[in-house]
Amino acid sequence: MSLPRAKLVKNFPGCPVEATLSYLDGKWKGVILFHLMEGTLRFNELRRKLPAVTQRMLTKQLRELEEAGLLSRAVFPVVPPRVEYAMTPLGMTLKPVIRALAAWGDDYVFCSPEGRELRMASDGLCAPVATLQT
Amino acid sequence: MSLPRAKLVKNFPGCPVEATLSYLDGKWKGVILFHLMEGTLRFNELRRKLPAVTQRMLTKQLRELEEAGLLSRAVFPVVPPRVEYAMTPLGMTLKPVIRALAAWGDDYVFCSPEGRELRMASDGLCAPVATLQT
DNA sequence: TTTTACAGTATCCTTTTAGGTACTACGTAC
DNA sequence: GTACGTAGTACCTAAAAGGATACTGTAAAA
Numbered sequence: 137m138s139l140p141r142a143k144l145v146k147n148f149p150g151c152p153v154e155a156t157l158s159y160l161d162g163k164w165k166g167v168i169l170f171h172l173m174e175g176t177l178r179f180n181e182l183r184r185k186l187p188a189v190t191q192r193m194l195t196k197q198l199r200e201l202e203e204a205g206l207l208s209r210a211v212f213p214v215v216p217p218r219v220e221y222a223m224t225p226l227g228m229t230l231k232p233v234i235r236a237l238a239a240w241g242d243d244y245v246f247c248s249p250e251g252r253e254l255r256m257a258s259d260g261l262c263a264p265v266a267t268l269q270t
Numbered sequence: 271m272s273l274p275r276a277k278l279v280k281n282f283p284g285c286p287v288e289a290t291l292s293y294l295d296g297k298w299k300g301v302i303l304f305h306l307m308e309g310t311l312r313f314n315e316l317r318r319k320l321p322a323v324t325q326r327m328l329t330k331q332l333r334e335l336e337e338a339g340l341l342s343r344a345v346f347p348v349v350p351p352r353v354e355y356a357m358t359p360l361g362m363t364l365k366p367v368i369r370a371l372a373a374w375g376d377d378y379v380f381c382s383p384e385g386r387e388l389r390m391a392s393d394g395l396c397a398p399v400a401t402l403q404t
Numbered sequence: 405t406t407t408t409a410c411a412g413t414a415t416c417c418t419t420t421t422a423g424g425t426a427c428t429a430c431g432t433a434c
Numbered sequence: 435g436t437a438c439g440t441a442g443t444a445c446c447t448a449a450a451a452g453g454a455t456a457c458t459g460t461a462a463a464a
Binding site: 154 | 297360
């Protein structure tokens with residue numbers, strides 16, 4: 137059994153956690169949904185919000201989210217082209233999930249140029265700010 | 271830039287959603303955490319709860335979760351070996367997130383032997399139960 | 405007249421993830 | 435004396451994800 141997570145879900149139908157994760161899987165889906173929570177965005181607007189994504193990857197992730205029914209793609213037949221991405225009503229239902237993910241990330245994940253680290257808020261909440269480089 | 275999601279987080283430090291997802295990434299982490307939410311489990315107990323995982327994969331996912339500090343591994347020097355996995359206090363903080371993921375999966379993801387599908391609860395909530403095979 | 409913006413495709417290549425199988429050690433049960 | 439359960443490790447291969455680069459077409463701006 138050598139299947140990608142999305143196709144494997146049927147093999148653990150008892151786990152709604154994995155079922156949900158399978159839709160958020162893909163490197164940029166989280167950020168994309170995060171940004172679209174605040175409203176419609178055009179392709180290049182999204183691109184500018186994601187520092188390092190390539191066109192290919194952004195297109196791919198957007199298509200997958202669209203295919204799942206989580207967001208809509210509206211093409212305006214003008215030139216230069218105008219394509220708008222927005223959350224569908226189904227996508228909106230993900231907002232509490234995204235917010236839970238964001239809240240936890242804000243509280244416990246600490247990113248630095250060297251990588252990321254997990255820490256309880258109590259592990260020295262008072263000091264570390266002073267140790268940041270100016 | 272060709273890095274796994276976990277190592278790439280430093281490139282979008284502004285996105286706590288991806289930061290969190292990077293810790294849940296890996297095909298079995300979601301299920302593992304889901305089961306450990308209810309209490310300590312031994313290696314083979316976990317294995318029996320996951321229908322298709324191989325020893326190699328389970329070990330790998332557990333090690334990654336342990337390294338992140340989300341769960342603990344207690345080895346009892348007896349024979350046959352006894353190793354217990356449990357959530358750490360830090361891991362416990364993930365419970366609301368796991369619950370949000372599980373709730374959304376329960377409400378919107380529908381799994382069948384053919385795959386999985388996303389649907390709003392309103393899309394015919396009354397009928398489909400009758401269409402299930404007995 | 406060349407450049408820019410837009411929203412992508414197409415092609416190729418590398419990295420990462422996941423799975424398969426076999427093997428370990430020890431003690432107990434059959 | 436053979437098999438079983440425990441908790442793994444080692445080695446190899448397949449598949450999927452991700453990335454680099456180049457290319458498309460039109461209209462307006464420089």
